[in-house]
Amino acid sequence: MTTWTEGSVATELLACEAERRDRDSFADEWPALDATTGYRIQAETLRRRLERGEKVTGVKLGLTSRAKQQRMGIDTPLVAWLTDAMALGAGDPVPQHALIHPRIEPEIVFVMKERLEGPGVTAEQALAAVGEVRGGAEVIDSRYRDFKFTVGDVLADNASSGAYLIGDVAVRHDELDLAAEAVEVVVDGDVVHRATGADVLGHPAEALALAVNDLATRGSAIEAGWIVLTGGMSDAVFATPGSTVTCRFAHLGDVELECG
Ligand code: 0L1
Ligand code: MG
Numbered sequence: 001m002t003t004w005t006e007g008s009v010a011t012e013l014l015a016c017e018a019e020r021r022d023r024d025s026f027a028d029e030w031p032a033l034d035a036t037t038g039y040r041i042q043a044e045t046l047r048r049r050l051e052r053g054e055k056v057t058g059v060k061l062g063l064t065s066r067a068k069q070q071r072m073g074i075d076t077p078l079v080a081w082l083t084d085a086m087a088l089g090a091g092d093p094v095p096q097h098a099l100i101h102p103r104i105e106p107e108i109v110f111v112m113k114e115r116l117e118g119p120g121v122t123a124e125q126a127l128a129a130v131g132e133v134r135g136g137a138e139v140i141d142s143r144y145r146d147f148k149f150t151v152g153d154v155l156a157d158n159a160s161s162g163a164y165l166i167g168d169v170a171v172r173h174d175e176l177d178l179a180a181e182a183v184e185v186v187v188d189g190d191v192v193h194r195a196t197g198a199d200v201l202g203h204p205a206e207a208l209a210l211a212v213n214d215l216a217t218r219g220s221a222i223e224a225g226w227i228v229l230t231g232g233m234s235d236a237v238f239a240t241p242g243s244t245v246t247c248r249f250a251h252l253g254d255v256e257l258e259c260g
Pocket of ligand 2 (some may be wrong): 060061062082107138140229231232
């Protein structure tokens with residue numbers, strides 16, 4: 001049996017990503033891989049991403065809605081990193097050539113106008129640091145077979161990061177009732193999921209506060225200009241090649257992805 005270390009798990013997960021290879025959870029081979037260890041491995045994979053030239057563009061939360069928690073069987077919200085290598089532009093298709101088994105989920109996105117540093121940040125204080133609110137779509141991917149993982153596994157795997165697309169409609173947070181903002185996930189014309197901002201921890205600003213307070217425990221903050229994906233509002237849908245997935249927000253416009 002392989003004896004895993006934080007460094008060798010980081011190497012393995014980045015190799016799986018580069019080779020589009022999935023693998024089993026580490027649970028059987030390293031039962032002690034808990035959330036704390038997962039975050040340390042995540043920090044090491046970020047260090048290696050930056051070393052190869054990627055730039056941090058922001059932060060993503062995961063498992064902030066009941067729909068996502070129930071699907072993945074984990075009820076702990078996750079915090080992870082976004083880099084410029086994950087950013088998609090309008091009209092870009094899902095990068096199937098680089099991903100293993102991508103799925104798409106709708107997200108409420110904050111663009112930060114001010115630096116935010118925990119601990120002790122409330123949702124109200126967090127919202128005051130937000131410049132713009134946008135709709136978004138995250139293309140999640142997992143290096144674990146069938147997206148089967150423990151909390152330590154998924155944190156080590158940067159919370160299933162893949163790619164993300166931000167919509168082109170921007171509003172100020174005080175122009176919109178964010179808890180009431182509705183989204184439909186439409187696959188080839190059929191609505192398959194519906195959710196609202198309230199599905200994200202009651203209000204997406206609660207997710208932002210959670211992220212910044214959690215990052216503070218590891219000595220990090222959220223910088224001005226960064227984006228924050230507040231977590232899948234609904235369950236994700238498979239990015240089946242040939243299909244089109246639209247995250248249709250009530251006031252934040254359509255965020256559409258061709259699945260390649
Ligand atoms: O694979 C997953 O679903 C874990 C990451 C969760 C992403 C999200 O809830 O936004
Ligand atoms: Mg997400």
